[in-house]
Amino acid sequence: MIALALLVLLVVGVPVGVAFALIVMVRAEAWSIELSSLASIPYDTVSSFPLLAIPLFLLGGELMNRGGLIRQLTAVCDILLGWVRAPLGHVMILASALMGAITGSSVATVAAIGGTVGREMSLRGYPRGYTAALNASAGLLGVLIPPSIPLILYGSIVGVSITQLFLASVMPGIVMMLALGVVHAWMSRHVLPGGQELVAGAQPTTHAAVDGRMVQRSMAAIMTRSIPALMLPVLVLGGIYSGIFTPTEAAAVAALYALLVTVLGRMTKFGELNGIFARAALSSAAILVIIGFTSIFNRAMVLEQVPQSIAGYATGFTDSALVFLLVVNLVLLLIGMFMETNAATLLMGPLLAPAAAKFGIDPVHFAIILVTNIEIGLLTPPMAANLYVAARTNNADLVSLLRYLGWFLVAALLVMATITYVPQLSLWYRYFF
Template structure:
């Protein structure tokens, strides 16, 4: 069945349909009916936590159009105005804040690339480096909570989504720090003369949108509201997503920074993106249910424990497999497929499923930087209007930083399980 799935994907069958066809081709052999496919898909999509996905996508669209993204860039610029290579740090921090609200890597790349990419080019950065930094910093959209892939993993494996959000906080900050270190080391090599060029209009005035101090404070209150609501227990992730979307909507309306027609377009685009993800979720659930009925996850767990006698070796093999899967599969589909497949085997080795979930998502997100799928690369090249090849040439340093951070998270579980040392338990 897994072989059939990869054949369908290689010949270009849409992801959701490929998952369902892999089941239907062998429906008679496994006594799977069309009613089973329909009912399983419906049951999956009625899962309450999944409602957070289209809502976070909508909040990202409204933030980008309503001016919150510009205000976040303004705030980041003030923090790093002292640096000789400030705009690169601004892009990383703004991507982190954007991701901490929307939970989407590609959304962070698109929004921050449009806001900061042109400014970096004006200041003398090589175009390929701008695209590479934009694509890499976009990973923070998923590695910092809330995270759409972690919502999917938690729902598929049956672990607390709020705890997953806590667990990914320190790894996400570690990735942000690693990107900033790489930028500090590389800036003089990718800038004309080694320092940023002066421009007539500062980044702040270019990105602030003229909304004043009140607009900046209102924009910065949004991540505090969303993340504070989740971690305090006042809001579930789904409720926080709805609060984020409403906040972004009212901000855009009260700030008068977007026309009603643009608001309608934002809703349409968010609905289309959300529907595409939910379509994949529905049919990957059918595929995963078929795997469970055939006891394939249990067989993989038994096989791995028969030939691998160390959790350290298992984690190494799992990382290699997940990195490969991330190169060829869409993020949501890969999470929903590999989570139920590998999590039972990880538990057999005494690996915490929360820790393994962070490892899995990091691996699959690195796939957004590695062709052929590499969605972040393509979006960064598009929004920054630069060729793909120069972008890829500048990517090695950031990929290296990602792999070092992945190794640390994998073999130092306390990085992900830091919350266990808190005086209160989530």
């Protein structure tokens, strides 16, 4: 009944944080929750040190985007992949992975890459609906490629090492990149006129008459200008995996680095910083409000012994870990269709983690399963935030986007199944460290 009421509130458009708060307030007496604690519980939750990484990573991504560093990353990707067929689609996938390594946010990745690579794809002959579909699908890499905001949330609320979660998501992220690349390579033959991208006048490498030395100088200039942008993922991930930074400290370093590069490089004016900080603050506040109110809901679920009941039902329903994982996948795919990604992670993580532990499933592996399932909800209506952002950013209508989405969604589901039943893909780092 509670889940149905929550689902109705979300479907009719009540903000996620408000929906959770209303449910808790209405059921406070039945759940033995003092109304006075409705302020202290959210505050205690969002003031935790690991969650500080969220606004800092978002600020770093906003500075990178507004300062033009994302365009520099895209130019580098174009040079690296210019030799393949239909290269710009592969550029979008690789650029999305690099953007994910900066922001940890799928929606932010879709908006940033769609506004840069997406425009160029339209000029090169791609239908807008296809561009938007690829943009939305590649946005999944914003969650899988570390750092990842949903993984930060999961680690904070369930008590799993965030550094291990970041390491675990590397190989699944690479597999997702390859799967999307294969689909694009196949579909580009059908969506492009003659199966080839149109010649882009802005790309000197497409003109046979241009002197080779001039092309090399142009490429060298692009690579040189892009060094500051390329160093940010190296700085963040290298610092985390080498043990120099915690994920939160790495987020602070990333934000400070992006600020210094964009200001000292005169990519951003001081007058624009107010707007950049405001947009990052609004995005962070929206996420933290959800976290705060879902923490009350999760506290109520624990008091009502809902996780224990789910674990008991799951272990009584089947004694097979494989069957349990199949059921979990189906449940999480359904949840992802109707709930925002961060809220779904905060809600379902504490509920399902105890049941997974009873089946002997590694908690790090299960975290990657859960987050991958829920993130696919970004491509499945009615919530499907990636679809709406990609459609708006690429000036495409939703119907034309959905026309091209199917094979990308199939690829994502196949990767999800691989992640679920091949734990070595997530736990690869234990063989090396």
